[in-house]
Amino acid sequence: MGVCGKTPEIANLQDLLIYQLKGIACYGKAMLDNGKEIDKEVIHLIENGLFTTLTNVNFDDGAHIQLLREAQSVKENIRSQAPEGIYPEVALYNLSDTKESMLKDAVKAGIMYDQDLDADIRSLRSTILYGLKGISAYGHQARFLGYNSEQVDSHYIIGLEAIVNDNFTVEELIRMTMRTGQISIEVMRVLDEANTTVYENPTPNKVNVSVKKGPFIIVSGHDLKDLDMLLQQTEKKGIHIYTHGEMLPSHGYPGLKKYKHLVGNYGSAWQNQQKEFDNIPGCILMTTNCLMRPRETYKDRIFTTNVVGWEGIRHVRVKEDGTKDFSEVIEKALELGGFEKNEEKKEILVGFGHNATLSHAEDIVKAVKEGKIKHFFVIGGCDGARPGRNYYTELATIIPKDCIILTLACGKYRFNKLDFGTVAGLPRLLDVGQCNDVYSAVRIATALADAFDTDVNALPLTIVLSWYEQKAVADLLALLSLGINRMFLGPSLPAFISPNVLQYLIDTFQLTPISIPEEDLKTSLRQHV
Incomplete structure (x- = not known):
């Protein structure tokens, strides 16, 4: 078991998913070198795949198998478009039919599979990959608000191809690592533009950190659009909305703090969620990473969305028009009844x-x-x-x-x-x-x-x-x-x-x-x- 709580099976499926994305990137890089455009379907798949494998995001083997199959379909499509040439094994690999076979194939995708690989090469490849995973989280949030960067989209492919390209020297990988840092700045710029354009620039705001009497939903993670849609759907329904973890800064955005039923922040950081969510009389919505194994005492009242997932936990999917229906979360929150009394008001400053x-x-x-x-x-x-x-x-x-x-x-x-x-x-x-x-x-x-x-x-x-x-x-x-x-x-x-x-x-x-x-x-x- 890793520090984040993933089972060996999930970890292996994630290794294989990254392996698939690297193979897709090999074809994509050849297309970019020949001046061909990459279909956005490819970029979306890579971004979602990278994000899914981020720490504490998805623990559902079914979701991984589905993504693996989608990746195989995308690989076959881009393979047919790419110029002829000699491609590495990672590109030529085709997904096996069964989960058992996939897990056997995953051995070759492991980070330590090539025991003879130079330690510094392995280190820099890992650093680039983990940087790309972080970038994908920010890129996913920005794209959900309708913003993206062509530089970022191209770098998913360029960076992934670099970490399987045996011709790259240590010096070239150092340059690619620094380039990944530049792309990180770019994706954060785009996400900042998205958040501040849609919800305006944050302003200083005192946030209540005590609970109020009544039904409630706690929103954790990072995704402001999910919070916004939930606030719209819960308006005038007698439900209090609390942020949790990295959602706290949302109280500074004028486009979000205008909702009177966004009443405060509950609890503290992600790593305390099992204790803080234990048997609470309300619902939790996990929008992005930082999910821990849900305890049985609140497993029936926690929901996931986006690429977040845990086997047996109800998932709110995005509809074709880009919206989500949170009615199941809302109904459960009303059924649970919420906190029985108000706590003495305490506030912290954000924004x-x-x-x-x-x-x-x-x-x-x-x-x-x-x-x-x-x-x-x-x-x-x-x-x-x-x-x-x-x-x-x-x-x-x-x-x-x-x-x-x-x-x-x-x-x-x-x-x-x-x-x-x-x-x-x-x-x-x-x-x-x-x-x-x-x-x-x-x-x-x-x-x-x-x-x-x-x-x-x-x-x-x-x-x-x-x-x-x-x-x-x-x-x-x-x-x-x-x-x-x-x-x-x-x-x-x-x-x-x-x-x-x-x-x-x-x-x-x-x-x-x-x-x-x-x-x-x-x-x-x-x-x-």
Whole structure:
């Protein structure tokens, strides 16, 4: 069993699915090299396939087998269109008929199948693949809102082909890794454009984190459009809607917070869901990744949508017109009755995306020049449940009071209910948003660098990332592709980074594993004296 809880069977089916996508990409790359267009059906399949294999997304073997068969159909179609040539085994492979045969075939798709492969080649191939998986999550969200990037769509194919191309050297794979980081920036830009165009730029907003009496539905994950459709369908039905996990930042978007029955945020981070959802008298809708094995005490009231799935859990599918019918979720929530009484109201502050934060740019620059703000810390990333992740809380609490903390992704749940006060008239803790809002942090940092007529690396800025899964890899590659130095990464380093690749990152970008909060804080402040 892996850390995310996938069975060996699911893990093997996912390996085979990635194997199929790599084969499709070989034909796709040949077509791109010959100036031929790739059908969007191919891109959709690749994007959905990559996203399905992301950490904590889909645990349903039936869904994987269906995707594998769809991939075979797409492969046969693109194979017939591709120019003649010599293609690798991964492209020539054809899916077996039965699940048992598929599982036998999956052996050759395993990451360690080629025992003689150079460790650094394997490491860089894995890094590119995990970056692509993270990109696919953001691309999927943007596409659902009607936005996409041709650069991103092409890179799914270019990146996947690169990691099976035996002609690629270590140096060429390093360049492809950095290119994947650039594409990560591009997909986050597109998703930011999609979210802020459809729902407007986030603005600071106090979010209730206590429960209210009455029926309710908790929406977890990342997908704003799912939340929007559910809010529309539950309006005036006496149902309260709560966000959970990475859905918290949605309370900053004017297009969503206008709904009066979006009453607050329930619980905390994804890794606490089994405890927080235990026997609750309401429904849960999982929109994207971060699903854990549902306990029997709430298995009858949790629903999935998009590419998320668990065997035996009811799934809400998208209709041909792009809408979804959440009536089954709504009826179940009304049947369960909800919370019996109100809790005392408590609130936290969200909504400091790049637009809102940079509206205070003049005040921030002035405060820095006057010495009122000494340093900026970005503390974020994809959090997990393992011991040692309290580092981020300890760091946040000892940061001097003349510093500002920007936080994003689910890592903020370690400390976002603490009172950090204000500095120079601004809240010291600024919630920038979801994991993809690394883009907002970059926009903020770049604007400040411009204001001080310098570059980001010369700013009094420290970035501390919590690493957990593939979207964190996409975020890290995005920052590295921009040439940002001296970042801290922890609590443990990714297992797929070989010693030589790690040394390259340290030498090139001064990437530093976290140590203890007090020492890392001293190092950060000393670097920017």
